[in-house]
Amino acid sequence: MTGFVDLNDIRLAYGPGGDGTLALDGLTMAVRRGEFAAVVGPSGCGKSTLMKLATGLIRPQAGTVEVAGKEVDGPVSVAGMAFQNPSMLPWRTTLKNVMLPLEIVQPHRRQLKRDYESYVARAEELLEIVGLKGFGDKFPWELSGGMQQRANLCRALIHDPALLMLDEPFGALDAFTREELWQVMRDLHAEKGFTVILVTHDLREAVFLADRVFVMSARPGRIIVDQEIAFARPRPIDLTYEAQFNDIVHELRGHIAEARAAA
Amino acid sequence: MTNEGWIKAAPWLWTIGLFVVWEAAVEMFDIAVFILPAPTDIWAAIVKYWPVIWKDSLQTLFTTTLGFLLAVVGGLALGLAIGWSRAVYAGLYPLMVGFNSIPKVAVVPILVIWFGIGTVPAVLTAFLIAFFPIVVNVATGLATIEPEMEDVLRALGAKKMDIMLKVGIPRSMPYFFGSLKVAITLAFVGSVISETVAANAGIGHMMLAAQSQFNVPLVWAGLVALAVLGIVMYAMMAWLEMRMTGWAHRSGRQ
Ligand SMILES: Nc1ncnc2c1ncn2[C@@H]1O[C@H](COP(=O)(O)OP(=O)(O)OP(=O)(O)O)[C@@H](O)[C@H]1O
Ligand SMILES: [Mg+2]
Numbered sequence: 320m321t322g323f324v325d326l327n328d329i330r331l332a333y334g335p336g337g338d339g340t341l342a343l344d345g346l347t348m349a350v351r352r353g354e355f356a357a358v359v360g361p362s363g364c365g366k367s368t369l370m371k372l373a374t375g376l377i378r379p380q381a382g383t384v385e386v387a388g389k390e391v392d393g394p395v396s397v398a399g400m401a402f403q404n405p406s407m408l409p410w411r412t413t414l415k416n417v418m419l420p421l422e423i424v425q426p427h428r429r430q431l432k433r434d435y436e437s438y439v440a441r442a443e444e445l446l447e448i449v450g451l452k453g454f455g456d457k458f459p460w461e462l463s464g465g466m467q468q469r470a471n472l473c474r475a476l477i478h479d480p481a482l483l484m485l486d487e488p489f490g491a492l493d494a495f496t497r498e499e500l501w502q503v504m505r506d507l508h509a510e511k512g513f514t515v516i517l518v519t520h521d522l523r524e525a526v527f528l529a530d531r532v533f534v535m536s537a538r539p540g541r542i543i544v545d546q547e548i549a550f551a552r553p554r555p556i557d558l559t560y561e562a563q564f565n566d567i568v569h570e571l572r573g574h575i576a577e578a579r580a581a582a
Numbered sequence: 583m584t585n586e587g588w589i590k591a592a593p594w595l596w597t598i599g600l601f602v603v604w605e606a607a608v609e610m611f612d613i614a615v616f617i618l619p620a621p622t623d624i625w626a627a628i629v630k631y632w633p634v635i636w637k638d639s640l641q642t643l644f645t646t647t648l649g650f651l652l653a654v655v656g657g658l659a660l661g662l663a664i665g666w667s668r669a670v671y672a673g674l675y676p677l678m679v680g681f682n683s684i685p686k687v688a689v690v691p692i693l694v695i696w697f698g699i700g701t702v703p704a705v706l707t708a709f710l711i712a713f714f715p716i717v718v719n720v721a722t723g724l725a726t727i728e729p730e731m732e733d734v735l736r737a738l739g740a741k742k743m744d745i746m747l748k749v750g751i752p753r754s755m756p757y758f759f760g761s762l763k764v765a766i767t768l769a770f771v772g773s774v775i776s777e778t779v780a781a782n783a784g785i786g787h788m789m790l791a792a793q794s795q796f797n798v799p800l801v802w803a804g805l806v807a808l809a810v811l812g813i814v815m816y817a818m819m820a821w822l823e824m825r826m827t828g829w830a831h832r833s834g835r836q
Contacts, residue, residue, distance in 0.1 A: 352808060360630065373738075374733075374737040376736055376737060377731055394736045394737055394738075394739055394740075395737065395739075396735045396736070396737070396738060396739025399737075399738075400733065400734045400737045401734075402730045402733075402734070404728070404730055406728050406730045406731045406734065406749075408752070408753075409747065409829050409830070410752050410753075410830075417733075419748065420738050422744075422748065423735060423738045423739065423740045423744055423748075424738050425739075436594070458829065474734075477733075482728075484737070537630045
Protein backbone atom coordinates (compact mmCIF):
# COMPACT_ATOMS: atom_id res chain seq x y z
CA MET A 320 0.00 0.00 0.00
CA THR A 321 1.06 3.57 -0.47
CA GLY A 322 -0.10 5.44 2.57
CA PHE A 323 1.78 7.46 5.15
CA VAL A 324 0.11 5.41 7.86
CA ASP A 325 -0.70 1.86 6.78
CA LEU A 326 -2.51 -0.65 8.95
CA ASN A 327 -2.86 -4.00 7.28
CA ASP A 328 -5.17 -6.79 8.43
CA ILE A 329 -4.58 -6.01 12.10
CA ARG A 330 -5.68 -8.26 14.90
CA LEU A 331 -5.23 -7.09 18.44
CA ALA A 332 -6.39 -8.70 21.66
CA TYR A 333 -5.66 -7.43 25.15
CA GLY A 334 -4.87 -9.55 28.15
CA PRO A 335 -1.94 -11.81 28.97
CA GLY A 336 -0.71 -13.51 25.81
CA GLY A 337 -3.43 -11.75 23.84
CA ASP A 338 -6.23 -14.11 24.91
CA GLY A 339 -8.37 -11.43 26.57
CA THR A 340 -10.65 -8.86 24.93
CA LEU A 341 -10.42 -8.96 21.16
CA ALA A 342 -10.32 -5.24 20.36
CA LEU A 343 -9.50 -5.19 16.64
CA ASP A 344 -9.82 -7.89 14.02
CA GLY A 345 -9.12 -7.65 10.30
CA LEU A 346 -8.63 -3.89 10.43
CA THR A 347 -7.12 -2.34 7.32
CA MET A 348 -6.75 1.36 6.70
CA ALA A 349 -4.39 3.69 4.87
CA VAL A 350 -3.94 7.40 5.47
CA ARG A 351 -2.07 9.40 2.85
CA ARG A 352 0.70 11.86 3.65
CA GLY A 353 -0.70 15.23 4.60
CA GLU A 354 -4.22 13.88 4.82
CA PHE A 355 -6.63 14.73 7.61
CA ALA A 356 -8.31 11.48 8.59
CA ALA A 357 -11.12 11.09 11.10
CA VAL A 358 -12.08 7.84 12.79
CA VAL A 359 -15.60 7.41 14.17
CA GLY A 360 -17.41 4.39 15.55
CA PRO A 361 -19.42 2.99 18.42
CA SER A 362 -18.03 3.40 21.92
CA GLY A 363 -15.51 0.73 22.88
CA CYS A 364 -14.91 -0.40 19.30
CA GLY A 365 -11.16 0.04 19.54
CA LYS A 366 -10.49 3.60 18.38
CA SER A 367 -8.01 4.44 21.11
CA THR A 368 -6.41 1.06 20.54
CA LEU A 369 -5.97 1.99 16.89
CA MET A 370 -4.14 5.18 17.93
CA LYS A 371 -1.75 3.24 20.16
CA LEU A 372 -1.05 0.79 17.35
CA ALA A 373 -0.28 3.48 14.81
CA THR A 374 2.21 5.13 17.17
CA GLY A 375 3.86 1.83 18.07
CA LEU A 376 2.86 1.96 21.73
CA ILE A 377 1.39 -1.52 21.40
CA ARG A 378 2.08 -4.28 18.89
CA PRO A 379 -0.58 -6.25 17.01
CA GLN A 380 -0.87 -10.04 17.28
CA ALA A 381 -1.29 -10.24 13.52
CA GLY A 382 -0.97 -7.84 10.60
CA THR A 383 1.48 -5.05 9.90
CA VAL A 384 1.73 -1.37 10.84
CA GLU A 385 3.78 0.96 8.66
CA VAL A 386 4.42 4.65 9.20
CA ALA A 387 6.29 6.69 6.59
CA GLY A 388 7.13 3.52 4.68
CA LYS A 389 8.79 1.81 7.64
CA GLU A 390 7.43 -1.10 9.63
CA VAL A 391 6.68 0.09 13.16
CA ASP A 392 8.45 -2.01 15.79
CA GLY A 393 8.49 0.43 18.70
CA PRO A 394 7.24 3.93 19.57
CA VAL A 395 7.48 5.96 16.37
CA SER A 396 8.89 9.19 17.87
CA VAL A 397 7.51 11.37 15.06
CA ALA A 398 4.03 11.59 16.49
CA GLY A 399 2.44 14.34 18.52
CA MET A 400 -0.44 13.10 20.64
CA ALA A 401 -3.31 14.75 22.44
CA PHE A 402 -5.99 12.98 24.42
CA GLN A 403 -9.33 14.00 25.85
CA ASN A 404 -7.61 14.40 29.21
CA PRO A 405 -5.11 17.29 28.86
CA SER A 406 -2.66 15.63 31.33
CA MET A 407 -0.57 18.74 32.00
CA LEU A 408 2.19 18.43 34.58
CA PRO A 409 1.08 20.54 37.56
CA TRP A 410 4.60 21.53 38.63
CA ARG A 411 5.38 23.13 35.27
CA THR A 412 4.05 26.39 33.88
CA THR A 413 1.94 26.21 30.76
CA LEU A 414 4.89 27.31 28.65
CA LYS A 415 7.15 24.63 30.14
CA ASN A 416 4.43 22.05 29.64
CA VAL A 417 4.14 22.98 26.00
CA MET A 418 7.92 22.77 25.61
CA LEU A 419 8.16 19.30 27.17
CA PRO A 420 8.46 17.40 23.86
CA LEU A 421 11.47 19.54 22.95
CA GLU A 422 13.30 18.02 25.89
CA ILE A 423 12.76 14.57 24.41
CA VAL A 424 12.67 14.64 20.62
CA GLN A 425 15.85 15.06 18.59
CA PRO A 426 17.22 17.29 17.14
CA HIS A 427 15.46 19.77 19.46
CA ARG A 428 16.72 18.05 22.57
CA ARG A 429 20.28 18.74 21.49
CA GLN A 430 19.61 22.33 20.49
CA LEU A 431 17.22 23.36 23.23
CA LYS A 432 19.85 24.90 25.52
CA ARG A 433 21.55 26.84 22.79
CA ASP A 434 18.46 28.08 20.97
CA TYR A 435 16.31 28.41 24.03
CA GLU A 436 15.05 31.89 23.19
CA SER A 437 13.86 30.94 19.73
CA TYR A 438 12.13 27.84 21.07
CA VAL A 439 10.33 29.96 23.66
CA ALA A 440 9.27 32.32 20.88
CA ARG A 441 7.92 29.36 18.95
CA ALA A 442 5.96 28.08 21.94
CA GLU A 443 4.54 31.53 22.57
CA GLU A 444 3.54 31.84 18.95
CA LEU A 445 1.63 28.54 19.19
CA LEU A 446 -0.03 29.66 22.42
CA GLU A 447 -1.14 32.81 20.65
CA ILE A 448 -2.56 30.83 17.73
CA VAL A 449 -4.79 28.80 20.05
CA GLY A 450 -5.82 31.92 21.97
CA LEU A 451 -3.62 31.56 25.04
CA LYS A 452 -1.45 34.63 24.55
CA GLY A 453 -0.03 35.76 27.88
CA PHE A 454 -0.92 32.57 29.76
CA GLY A 455 2.49 30.93 29.32
CA ASP A 456 3.64 31.58 32.87
CA LYS A 457 0.40 30.40 34.49
CA PHE A 458 0.28 26.95 36.02
CA PRO A 459 -2.13 24.42 34.50
CA TRP A 460 -4.40 24.54 37.53
CA GLU A 461 -4.82 28.26 36.93
CA LEU A 462 -6.35 27.51 33.52
CA SER A 463 -9.89 26.38 32.72
CA GLY A 464 -10.46 22.95 31.19
CA GLY A 465 -10.82 24.45 27.73
CA MET A 466 -7.62 26.45 28.13
CA GLN A 467 -5.73 23.35 29.26
CA GLN A 468 -6.98 21.55 26.19
CA ARG A 469 -5.64 24.37 24.00
CA ALA A 470 -2.27 24.08 25.70
CA ASN A 471 -2.44 20.34 25.18
CA LEU A 472 -2.78 20.95 21.43
CA CYS A 473 0.27 23.22 21.51
CA ARG A 474 2.25 20.52 23.28
CA ALA A 475 1.30 18.02 20.57
CA LEU A 476 2.48 20.47 17.88
CA ILE A 477 5.58 22.11 19.33
CA HIS A 478 8.11 19.70 17.78
CA ASP A 479 6.54 19.96 14.30
CA PRO A 480 5.44 16.32 14.19
CA ALA A 481 4.87 14.70 10.83
CA LEU A 482 1.96 12.81 12.36
CA LEU A 483 -0.59 14.25 14.75
CA MET A 484 -2.74 11.80 16.72
CA LEU A 485 -5.79 13.31 18.40
CA ASP A 486 -8.00 11.13 20.58
CA GLU A 487 -11.22 13.06 21.26
CA PRO A 488 -9.33 16.22 22.19
CA PHE A 489 -12.41 18.42 21.94
CA GLY A 490 -14.80 16.00 23.61
CA ALA A 491 -15.14 17.83 26.92
CA LEU A 492 -15.51 21.36 25.55
CA ASP A 493 -18.51 23.60 25.10
CA ALA A 494 -19.90 24.03 21.58
CA PHE A 495 -18.38 27.47 20.96
CA THR A 496 -14.89 26.61 22.13
CA ARG A 497 -15.07 23.44 20.11
CA GLU A 498 -15.97 25.27 16.90
CA GLU A 499 -13.23 27.78 17.57
CA LEU A 500 -10.65 25.02 17.98
CA TRP A 501 -11.91 23.26 14.84
CA GLN A 502 -10.96 26.39 12.94
CA VAL A 503 -7.60 26.54 14.66
CA MET A 504 -6.96 22.93 13.65
CA ARG A 505 -8.14 23.60 10.10
CA ASP A 506 -5.71 26.52 9.74
CA LEU A 507 -2.77 24.72 11.35
CA HIS A 508 -3.27 21.73 9.09
CA ALA A 509 -3.44 23.95 6.02
CA GLU A 510 -0.32 25.82 7.07
CA LYS A 511 1.92 22.99 8.26
CA GLY A 512 0.69 20.11 6.12
CA PHE A 513 1.12 17.38 8.74
CA THR A 514 -0.85 14.14 8.63
CA VAL A 515 -3.64 13.94 11.19
CA ILE A 516 -5.62 11.05 12.60
CA LEU A 517 -8.48 12.34 14.71
CA VAL A 518 -10.68 10.06 16.79
CA THR A 519 -13.99 11.67 17.62
CA HIS A 520 -17.57 11.00 18.65
CA ASP A 521 -18.72 14.17 16.98
CA LEU A 522 -19.69 13.49 13.36
CA ARG A 523 -19.93 17.18 12.50
CA GLU A 524 -16.38 17.62 13.73
CA ALA A 525 -15.23 14.68 11.59
CA VAL A 526 -16.93 15.95 8.44
CA PHE A 527 -15.85 19.56 8.92
CA LEU A 528 -12.17 18.78 9.50
CA ALA A 529 -11.40 15.59 7.62
CA ASP A 530 -10.46 14.72 4.06
CA ARG A 531 -11.54 11.19 4.86
CA VAL A 532 -13.76 9.64 7.48
CA PHE A 533 -13.33 6.02 8.54
CA VAL A 534 -16.26 4.33 10.24
CA MET A 535 -15.48 1.40 12.50
CA SER A 536 -17.67 -1.58 13.34
CA ALA A 537 -18.54 -2.51 16.91
CA ARG A 538 -15.90 -4.50 18.78
CA PRO A 539 -13.86 -6.28 17.44
CA GLY A 540 -13.28 -3.20 15.36
CA ARG A 541 -12.55 -3.03 11.67
CA ILE A 542 -13.14 -0.34 9.06
CA ILE A 543 -16.58 -0.68 7.45
CA VAL A 544 -16.79 2.65 5.61
CA ASP A 545 -14.01 4.75 4.11
CA GLN A 546 -15.51 7.98 2.86
CA GLU A 547 -13.82 10.90 1.11
CA ILE A 548 -15.12 14.32 2.16
CA ALA A 549 -14.76 16.47 -0.92
CA PHE A 550 -15.66 19.97 0.34
CA ALA A 551 -13.24 22.59 -0.96
CA ARG A 552 -10.71 24.06 1.47
CA PRO A 553 -10.49 26.35 3.28
CA ARG A 554 -13.86 25.41 4.70
CA PRO A 555 -15.82 28.16 6.43
CA ILE A 556 -17.56 27.22 9.68
CA ASP A 557 -20.92 28.08 8.07
CA LEU A 558 -20.44 24.99 5.94
CA THR A 559 -21.61 22.97 8.94
CA TYR A 560 -25.09 24.43 8.54
CA GLU A 561 -25.48 23.58 4.85
CA ALA A 562 -27.66 20.82 3.48
CA GLN A 563 -24.92 18.79 1.72
CA PHE A 564 -22.90 18.83 4.91
CA ASN A 565 -25.78 17.54 6.97
CA ASP A 566 -26.55 14.87 4.39
CA ILE A 567 -23.07 13.42 4.87
CA VAL A 568 -23.38 13.63 8.64
CA HIS A 569 -26.70 11.77 8.43
CA GLU A 570 -25.27 9.13 6.19
CA LEU A 571 -22.37 8.49 8.58
CA ARG A 572 -24.77 8.44 11.48
CA GLY A 573 -26.72 5.72 9.67
CA HIS A 574 -23.56 3.60 9.29
CA ILE A 575 -22.75 3.86 12.99
CA ALA A 576 -26.32 3.07 13.99
CA GLU A 577 -26.11 -0.06 11.82
CA ALA A 578 -22.77 -1.04 13.33
CA ARG A 579 -24.24 -0.66 16.80
CA ALA A 580 -27.30 -2.68 15.90
CA ALA A 581 -25.13 -5.45 14.42
CA ALA A 582 -23.21 -5.81 17.69
CA MET B 583 -11.98 37.84 69.19
CA THR B 584 -12.94 36.82 65.67
CA ASN B 585 -13.67 33.24 64.76
CA GLU B 586 -10.31 33.05 62.95
CA GLY B 587 -8.61 34.31 66.05
CA TRP B 588 -10.23 31.63 68.22
CA ILE B 589 -9.12 28.93 65.82
CA LYS B 590 -5.54 30.28 65.90
CA ALA B 591 -5.57 30.37 69.69
CA ALA B 592 -7.29 26.99 70.09
CA PRO B 593 -4.17 24.75 70.28
CA TRP B 594 -2.69 26.91 73.05
CA LEU B 595 -5.96 27.17 74.97
CA TRP B 596 -6.50 23.42 74.87
CA THR B 597 -2.95 22.69 75.97
CA ILE B 598 -3.17 25.16 78.86
CA GLY B 599 -6.60 23.76 79.71
CA LEU B 600 -5.22 20.24 79.88
CA PHE B 601 -2.51 21.27 82.32
CA VAL B 602 -4.95 23.25 84.47
CA VAL B 603 -7.36 20.29 84.72
CA TRP B 604 -4.44 17.98 85.45
CA GLU B 605 -3.11 20.23 88.21
CA ALA B 606 -6.58 20.59 89.69
CA ALA B 607 -7.22 16.84 89.60
CA VAL B 608 -3.96 16.02 91.35
CA GLU B 609 -4.77 18.64 93.97
CA MET B 610 -8.38 17.59 94.46
CA PHE B 611 -7.90 13.81 94.66
CA ASP B 612 -4.64 14.21 96.52
CA ILE B 613 -2.75 11.93 94.12
CA ALA B 614 0.72 10.87 95.28
CA VAL B 615 3.66 12.24 93.31
CA PHE B 616 5.00 8.79 92.44
CA ILE B 617 1.67 7.92 90.77
CA LEU B 618 0.97 11.14 88.90
CA PRO B 619 3.03 14.26 89.53
CA ALA B 620 1.29 17.60 88.99
CA PRO B 621 2.46 19.82 86.10
CA THR B 622 4.09 22.14 88.62
CA ASP B 623 6.11 19.21 90.04
CA ILE B 624 7.19 18.26 86.54
CA TRP B 625 8.15 21.83 85.79
CA ALA B 626 10.23 21.94 88.97
CA ALA B 627 12.00 18.76 87.87
CA ILE B 628 12.69 20.25 84.45
CA VAL B 629 14.26 23.32 86.02
CA LYS B 630 16.24 21.30 88.53
CA TYR B 631 17.61 18.72 86.08
CA TRP B 632 17.85 21.03 83.08
CA PRO B 633 21.53 20.32 82.23
CA VAL B 634 20.90 16.55 82.16
CA ILE B 635 17.68 16.88 80.21
CA TRP B 636 19.32 19.21 77.70
CA LYS B 637 22.30 16.90 77.16
CA ASP B 638 20.15 13.80 76.77
CA SER B 639 17.72 15.61 74.48
CA LEU B 640 20.58 16.53 72.19
CA GLN B 641 21.73 12.91 72.17
CA THR B 642 18.24 11.67 71.25
CA LEU B 643 17.92 14.39 68.66
CA PHE B 644 21.26 13.35 67.21
CA THR B 645 20.47 9.61 66.94
CA THR B 646 16.99 10.33 65.55
CA THR B 647 18.27 12.77 62.95
CA LEU B 648 21.09 10.51 61.83
CA GLY B 649 18.80 7.47 61.59
CA PHE B 650 16.24 9.57 59.77
CA LEU B 651 18.77 10.87 57.24
CA LEU B 652 19.95 7.33 56.55
CA ALA B 653 16.31 6.32 56.09
CA VAL B 654 15.76 9.19 53.65
CA VAL B 655 18.74 8.21 51.52
CA GLY B 656 18.04 4.48 51.67
CA GLY B 657 14.28 4.86 51.30
CA LEU B 658 14.56 7.19 48.34
CA ALA B 659 17.02 4.89 46.58
CA LEU B 660 15.02 1.73 47.20
CA GLY B 661 11.72 3.46 46.39
CA LEU B 662 13.08 4.63 43.04
CA ALA B 663 14.44 1.16 42.29
CA ILE B 664 11.12 -0.47 43.13
CA GLY B 665 9.16 2.09 41.12
CA TRP B 666 11.57 1.70 38.22
CA SER B 667 11.48 -2.02 37.73
CA ARG B 668 8.60 -4.45 38.08
CA ALA B 669 11.14 -7.23 38.65
CA VAL B 670 12.71 -5.44 41.61
CA TYR B 671 9.24 -4.71 42.92
CA ALA B 672 8.08 -8.31 42.62
CA GLY B 673 11.24 -9.61 44.26
CA LEU B 674 11.54 -7.16 47.13
CA TYR B 675 7.96 -6.48 48.09
CA PRO B 676 7.28 -9.70 50.05
CA LEU B 677 10.62 -9.33 51.80
CA MET B 678 9.85 -5.77 52.77
CA VAL B 679 6.39 -6.59 54.06
CA GLY B 680 7.84 -9.42 56.11
CA PHE B 681 10.58 -7.22 57.48
CA ASN B 682 8.25 -4.36 58.25
CA SER B 683 5.96 -6.62 60.27
CA ILE B 684 8.75 -7.42 62.75
CA PRO B 685 8.41 -5.17 65.80
CA LYS B 686 11.67 -3.25 65.71
CA VAL B 687 12.24 -3.56 69.44
CA ALA B 688 12.94 -7.24 68.70
CA VAL B 689 15.87 -6.24 66.50
CA VAL B 690 17.61 -4.19 69.17
CA PRO B 691 19.22 -7.20 70.93
CA ILE B 692 20.78 -8.27 67.65
CA LEU B 693 22.08 -4.77 67.02
CA VAL B 694 23.57 -4.78 70.52
CA ILE B 695 25.35 -8.08 69.82
CA TRP B 696 26.82 -6.55 66.69
CA PHE B 697 27.61 -3.04 67.82
CA GLY B 698 27.44 -3.05 71.62
CA ILE B 699 25.39 -0.74 73.79
CA GLY B 700 25.31 2.93 72.75
CA THR B 701 24.64 5.28 69.90
CA VAL B 702 24.90 2.88 66.95
CA PRO B 703 21.94 0.62 67.83
CA ALA B 704 19.77 3.71 68.42
CA VAL B 705 20.67 5.19 65.04
CA LEU B 706 20.09 1.89 63.26
CA THR B 707 16.77 1.23 64.98
CA ALA B 708 15.62 4.70 63.94
CA PHE B 709 16.76 3.97 60.40
CA LEU B 710 15.08 0.57 60.18
CA ILE B 711 11.74 1.77 61.45
CA ALA B 712 11.63 5.03 59.44
CA PHE B 713 12.67 3.73 56.10
CA PHE B 714 9.66 1.65 55.11
CA PRO B 715 7.09 4.46 54.74
CA ILE B 716 9.54 6.42 52.57
CA VAL B 717 10.04 3.47 50.24
CA VAL B 718 6.33 2.80 49.92
CA ASN B 719 5.48 6.43 49.25
CA VAL B 720 8.16 7.04 46.65
CA ALA B 721 7.27 3.81 44.86
CA THR B 722 3.57 4.75 44.91
CA GLY B 723 4.32 8.12 43.34
CA LEU B 724 6.19 6.44 40.53
CA ALA B 725 3.64 3.69 40.03
CA THR B 726 0.74 6.09 39.63
CA ILE B 727 1.93 8.06 36.59
CA GLU B 728 -1.10 8.66 34.36
CA PRO B 729 -0.94 6.15 31.51
CA GLU B 730 -1.93 8.91 29.06
CA MET B 731 1.04 11.04 30.07
CA GLU B 732 3.28 8.04 29.61
CA ASP B 733 1.77 7.35 26.17
CA VAL B 734 2.31 10.95 25.07
CA LEU B 735 5.97 10.76 26.06
CA ARG B 736 6.61 7.29 24.68
CA ALA B 737 5.09 8.28 21.35
CA LEU B 738 7.75 11.02 21.29
CA GLY B 739 10.42 8.36 21.67
CA ALA B 740 11.06 8.98 25.38
CA LYS B 741 13.21 6.38 27.13
CA LYS B 742 12.30 5.06 30.54
CA MET B 743 14.91 7.35 32.05
CA ASP B 744 13.27 10.39 30.42
CA ILE B 745 9.87 9.44 31.78
CA MET B 746 11.33 8.98 35.26
CA LEU B 747 13.15 12.31 35.22
CA LYS B 748 10.43 14.40 33.62
CA VAL B 749 7.36 12.87 35.23
CA GLY B 750 8.00 10.08 37.70
CA ILE B 751 10.39 11.73 40.11
CA PRO B 752 8.73 15.18 40.25
CA ARG B 753 5.35 13.59 40.77
CA SER B 754 6.59 11.30 43.53
CA MET B 755 8.02 14.27 45.47
CA PRO B 756 4.77 15.20 47.28
CA TYR B 757 4.48 11.55 48.35
CA PHE B 758 8.11 11.61 49.46
CA PHE B 759 7.87 14.82 51.47
CA GLY B 760 4.54 13.68 52.89
CA SER B 761 6.18 10.49 54.11
CA LEU B 762 8.92 12.45 55.91
CA LYS B 763 6.44 13.54 58.58
CA VAL B 764 5.60 9.93 59.32
CA ALA B 765 9.22 8.83 59.00
CA ILE B 766 10.65 11.36 61.46
CA THR B 767 8.05 10.39 64.06
CA LEU B 768 8.89 6.73 63.59
CA ALA B 769 12.64 7.39 63.71
CA PHE B 770 12.07 9.11 67.02
CA VAL B 771 10.15 6.10 68.36
CA GLY B 772 12.95 3.84 67.14
CA SER B 773 15.78 5.70 68.79
CA VAL B 774 13.92 6.12 72.10
CA ILE B 775 13.08 2.40 72.18
CA SER B 776 16.70 1.53 71.60
CA GLU B 777 17.93 4.04 74.19
CA THR B 778 15.55 2.62 76.74
CA VAL B 779 16.75 -0.93 76.18
CA ALA B 780 20.40 -0.50 75.34
CA ALA B 781 22.14 2.83 75.80
CA ASN B 782 23.96 4.98 78.30
CA ALA B 783 22.72 8.32 77.01
CA GLY B 784 19.58 9.87 75.57
CA ILE B 785 16.14 10.67 76.96
CA GLY B 786 15.07 7.02 76.93
CA HIS B 787 18.07 6.09 79.07
CA MET B 788 17.53 9.06 81.35
CA MET B 789 13.91 8.05 81.97
CA LEU B 790 14.91 4.49 82.77
CA ALA B 791 17.58 5.70 85.21
CA ALA B 792 15.12 8.12 86.85
CA GLN B 793 12.59 5.32 87.20
CA SER B 794 15.07 3.04 88.98
CA GLN B 795 15.71 5.87 91.47
CA PHE B 796 11.94 6.46 91.91
CA ASN B 797 12.44 10.00 90.65
CA VAL B 798 8.97 10.08 89.12
CA PRO B 799 8.83 13.83 88.30
CA LEU B 800 12.04 13.39 86.25
CA VAL B 801 10.45 10.46 84.36
CA TRP B 802 7.58 12.75 83.47
CA ALA B 803 9.96 15.58 82.60
CA GLY B 804 11.52 13.13 80.12
CA LEU B 805 8.10 12.56 78.58
CA VAL B 806 7.57 16.29 78.21
CA ALA B 807 10.98 16.63 76.56
CA LEU B 808 10.04 13.86 74.13
CA ALA B 809 6.74 15.55 73.29
CA VAL B 810 8.46 18.88 72.63
CA LEU B 811 11.12 17.26 70.44
CA GLY B 812 8.49 15.32 68.56
CA ILE B 813 6.39 18.39 67.85
CA VAL B 814 9.41 20.41 66.69
CA MET B 815 10.63 17.70 64.31
CA TYR B 816 7.16 17.09 62.93
CA ALA B 817 6.62 20.81 62.36
CA MET B 818 9.94 21.09 60.56
CA MET B 819 8.98 18.29 58.18
CA ALA B 820 5.51 19.76 57.58
CA TRP B 821 7.14 23.09 56.77
CA LEU B 822 9.61 21.42 54.41
CA GLU B 823 6.75 19.63 52.68
CA MET B 824 4.89 22.90 52.10
CA ARG B 825 8.03 24.58 50.83
CA MET B 826 9.08 21.86 48.41
CA THR B 827 5.78 20.77 46.93
CA GLY B 828 3.57 23.82 47.11
CA TRP B 829 2.23 23.07 43.65
CA ALA B 830 0.63 19.85 44.87
CA HIS B 831 -1.34 21.73 47.52
CA ARG B 832 -2.30 24.69 45.40
CA SER B 833 -3.47 22.54 42.52
CA GLY B 834 -5.67 20.54 44.88
CA ARG B 835 -7.41 23.71 46.04
CA GLN B 836 -10.25 24.87 43.86
N1 LIG C 1 -5.36 -1.74 28.53
C1 LIG C 1 -6.40 -2.53 28.24
N2 LIG C 1 -6.49 -3.77 28.77
C2 LIG C 1 -7.52 -4.58 28.47
N3 LIG C 1 -8.53 -4.24 27.65
C3 LIG C 1 -8.51 -3.02 27.09
C4 LIG C 1 -7.44 -2.09 27.36
N4 LIG C 1 -7.69 -0.96 26.67
C5 LIG C 1 -8.85 -1.16 26.02
N5 LIG C 1 -9.34 -2.41 26.26
C6 LIG C 1 -10.56 -2.97 25.68
O1 LIG C 1 -10.46 -2.90 24.28
C7 LIG C 1 -11.68 -2.47 23.71
C8 LIG C 1 -11.44 -1.23 22.86
O2 LIG C 1 -11.00 -0.17 23.70
P1 LIG C 1 -10.67 1.28 23.16
O3 LIG C 1 -10.22 2.09 24.30
O4 LIG C 1 -9.75 1.16 22.00
O5 LIG C 1 -12.12 1.74 22.67
P2 LIG C 1 -12.57 3.14 22.07
O6 LIG C 1 -13.13 2.88 20.74
O7 LIG C 1 -11.46 4.14 22.18
O8 LIG C 1 -13.74 3.53 23.07
P3 LIG C 1 -14.29 4.99 23.43
O9 LIG C 1 -15.02 5.47 22.24
O10 LIG C 1 -15.21 4.73 24.58
O11 LIG C 1 -13.10 5.84 23.79
C9 LIG C 1 -12.63 -2.21 24.86
O12 LIG C 1 -13.52 -3.31 24.93
C10 LIG C 1 -11.78 -2.18 26.09
O13 LIG C 1 -12.43 -2.80 27.15
MG1 LIG D 1 -11.15 5.92 23.34
